[in-house]
Amino acid sequence: MSAPITVWRAALALLVVCLLAAACSVIQKGTDMLGSAGNTAGTVQTVKTAADKVRSSFADITEEEEYYIGRSVAAMILARYPVYQNDALTRYVNAVGNAVALFSDRPEIYAGYHFLILDTEEVNALAAPGGMIFVTKGLLRRCKDEETLALILAHEVGHVAAKHGLQAIKKSRLTDAFMYLGSQAVQHFGSEDLAKLTTAFEGALNDIVEQLVVRGYDRASEYEADGLAVKFGARTGYEPGAIVRFLKTMVGDTTNAAGKGWFKTHPSPEDRIDRAGRAIAALGPAPKIDAARTQRFVQSAATLK
Amino acid sequence: MRKPRTATVALIALAVGLAIGAAQILVVKVQTTQLRNAPQFFGPALASLKAGDKLEKLGEANGWVQVRTAAGVVGWIHSSAVGESSTTLASTGQPVRTQATANEVALAGRGFNQQVEDSYKAKHAELSFVWVDRMVQIKIAAAQLEDFLRRGHLGGVK
Missing domain, CATH: 2.30.30.40 (SH3 Domains)
Known part of the structure; x- marks a missing residue:
């Protein structure tokens, strides 16, 4: 009888020793890996990526790549519209935009969210990938309170969070780009690869700008962004019904100022009012409009020339 | 003698597996x-x-x-x-x-990195990145944003 008990005790002792050794080994390996973070290019080739797959779709575009795509898309938008230079108002728009971005599903983005005002009476808002967002002077004039501006900016943050801009890139373009990148973990490209990659980059930018400025997103993306605006706006503490009030001002508006931007690239406001209303009803108790916010909006908007 | 040993080996294998999987x-x-x-x-x-x-x-x-x-x-x-x-922490064979x-x-x-952007800029001299660079420099510091939220009775910030 005593022999099996001794064996079990020995086995248990062995188990404890092995577990400790295994734990130490894992911690050591983990620490080694954590410590190698700075040595990027060198590390990459030795890192095992058994569960990883090669890049194939827009979802595989990295944060840094999205940022660089966004920068060039922003440059193309800024080639079409001049910037409205009003530092105080620009800072206010950035504060409202960053507030709703903070309560979005994607508060952290490669280089942060940034907002600029475009000097045009067209009523429009545009979001480049990577969190570079534009609103027009014409659109700011349409806003009567901070809630409305916040919900519109939340709609644009929604496009960024859902990566709608990146989805506009043609699949063949991505396949080419991913292929030119190859598997070698080098940080600088040879001239031939760089030329091919630049062509693919150029094509991707044109796909996005065509969608943003000329054709507009498909209805499903616009409805999704409205839903996200309601969600992010209410989460921040803004009254979500502001988006419905804004859309109502657009119903039947065929003035040149409105028609050029918004109407060309967005589904009819009637459809959106319906859907946004349902999203708001589904929220349950929603935040209410706030006098302190409206007051600071009115003060900031008064500087609009 | 055999059974306890087999059981011990199995237990150790399980414990080590769990420990590796946890990191x-x-x-x-x-x-x-x-x-x-x-x-x-x-x-x-x-x-x-x-x-x-x-x-x-x-x-x-x-x-x-x-x-x-x-x-x-x-x-x-x-x-x-x-x-x-x-x-993965374990080193395994990797197909080419x-x-x-x-x-x-x-x-x-x-x-798509700075090198590709520079190459693109060289092809498109008509595009200016001056305002893009200014735009990404606009920063609302955390303390300012917190103050903005508080004054606007937003985000549950007291």
């Missing part, structure tokens, strides 16, 4: 961010983190992840700032591939 490594995917002492944006930061930094995942709550840094600091980071690293994975590209800082 999940995350990679910071945003340019810079802060490690925070609680799962919220405002409040003291424990450390600055940058793209490519690796973190050991300890737990998660409401969109936030509790992590340990290489220096051993334990804190919280928002889930949108990190990606899962498919890096002809294309890179998103993780490799992100870690090496390659793909």
Whole structure:
């Protein structure tokens, strides 16, 4: 009888020793890996990526790549519209935009969210990938309170969070780009690869700008962004019904100022009012409009020339 | 004698397997961010983190992840700032591939990067990046944003 008990005790002792050794080994390996973070290019080739797959779709575009795509898309938008230079108002728009971005599903983005005002009476808002967002002077004039501006900016943050801009890139373009990148973990490209990659980059930018400025997103993306605006706006503490009030001002508006931007690239406001209303009803108790916010909006908007 | 030994070996194998599986490594995917002492944006930061930094995942709550840094600091980071690293602790054989994975590209800082932007700019002299550069410099500091939220009775900030 005593022999099996001794064996079990020995086995248990062995188990404890092995577990400790295994734990130490894992911690050591983990620490080694954590410590190698700075040595990027060198590390990459030795890192095992058994569960990883090669890049194939827009979802595989990295944060840094999205940022660089966004920068060039922003440059193309800024080639079409001049910037409205009003530092105080620009800072206010950035504060409202960053507030709703903070309560979005994607508060952290490669280089942060940034907002600029475009000097045009067209009523429009545009979001480049990577969190570079534009609103027009014409659109700011349409806003009567901070809630409305916040919900519109939340709609644009929604496009960024859902990566709608990146989805506009043609699949063949991505396949080419991913292929030119190859598997070698080098940080600088040879001239031939760089030329091919630049062509693919150029094509991707044109796909996005065509969608943003000329054709507009498909209805499903616009409805999704409205839903996200309601969600992010209410989460921040803004009254979500502001988006419905804004859309109502657009119903039947065929003035040149409105028609050029918004109407060309967005589904009819009637459809959106319906859907946004349902999203708001589904929220349950929603935040209410706030006098302190409206007051600071009115003060900031008064500087609009 | 045989049965207890077999049982012990099986137990050890299971325990080691569980211990290895528990260490999940995350990679910071945003340019810079802060490690925070609680799962919220405002409040003291424990450390600055940058793209490519690796973190050991300890737990998660409401969109936030509790992590340990290489220096051993334990804190919280928002889930949108990190990606899962498919890096495995065990070294295994790898078939030869002809294309890179998103993780490799992100870690090496390659793909569409500054070099590609420079090459694109050289082809498109008509485009100006002056306002793009100014735009990305517009920053609302955390303390200012917190104050903006508080004054506007937003975000539950008291």
